[in-house]
Amino acid sequence: MPVTSSASCVKRWPAADAVLEALRAWALVQSEERPELTALGYFGSHARGDSGFGSDLDLVAIVKHSAHPFVGRGRDWPTHTLPVPVDLLVYTAGEWERLREEGGRFAAMLAAEAVWVVGRPRESRAADATTSSTGRSRGGNEACR
Numbered sequence: 795m796p797v798t799s800s801a802s803c804v805k806r807w808p809a810a811d812a813v814l815e816a817l818r819a820w821a822l823v824q825s826e827e828r829p830e831l832t833a834l835g836y837f838g839s840h841a842r843g844d845s846g847f848g849s850d851l852d853l854v855a856i857v858k859h860s861a862h863p864f865v866g867r868g869r870d871w872p873t874h875t876l877p878v879p880v881d882l883l884v885y886t887a888g889e890w891e892r893l894r895e896e897g898g899r900f901a902a903m904l905a906a907e908a909v910w911v912v913g914r915p916r917e918s919r920a921a922d923a924t925t926s927s928t929g930r931s932r933g934g935n936e937a938c939r
Contacts, residue, residue: 807847808877810840816877817851821911824871830857832887833913841907850879854908856890856915864889890915 808816814836821834838852839845853873860867868882885893893901894915 805847807849810843810845810849813840813845813851813876813878817853818911820872820876824855825912828857830859831912832856832858833910833915835908835910835912837904837908841909850881851876853880853882854904855882855884856887856913857884858887860884860886887916 817836824834825831833856834853835841836851836853839849840851855868855871864885867884871882871884873880873882894905
């Protein structure tokens with residue numbers, strides 16, 4: 795979270811590399827504590843490299859299954875321990891597959907810019923269209939550096 799510098803109203807925001815370092819450590823803990831977690835990545839300004847003062851961290855998690863509804867599914871994840879505010883979307887494997895098969899702007903954006911820090915989603919038939927002629931997916935990957 796932002797930190798007030800002395801008694802002034804000036805705030806400091808964590809550098810992007812510090813945010814991503816904290817995310818990698820947090821993601822490792824989550825992967826150890828949540829056996830249902832198959833993939834965890836980030837997207838948005840941190841993935842594009844254009845984050846700045848006030849940027850939040852957009853996360854997407856894929857779990858094998860969940861008994862909870864999509865809305866609010868990420869409430870029990872300890873995102874408050876990360877240094878900036880977090881928006882966390884938690885999809886089941888089936889929901890993720892449907893999202894990718896149905897396409898749309900959000901799915902295309904995730905395919906293009908998501909950087910995976912834990913695992914990587916299984917490629918779907920719809921993903922074949924986003925694979926280059928070299929066979930490489932256009933999405934980023936930092937799998938457990």
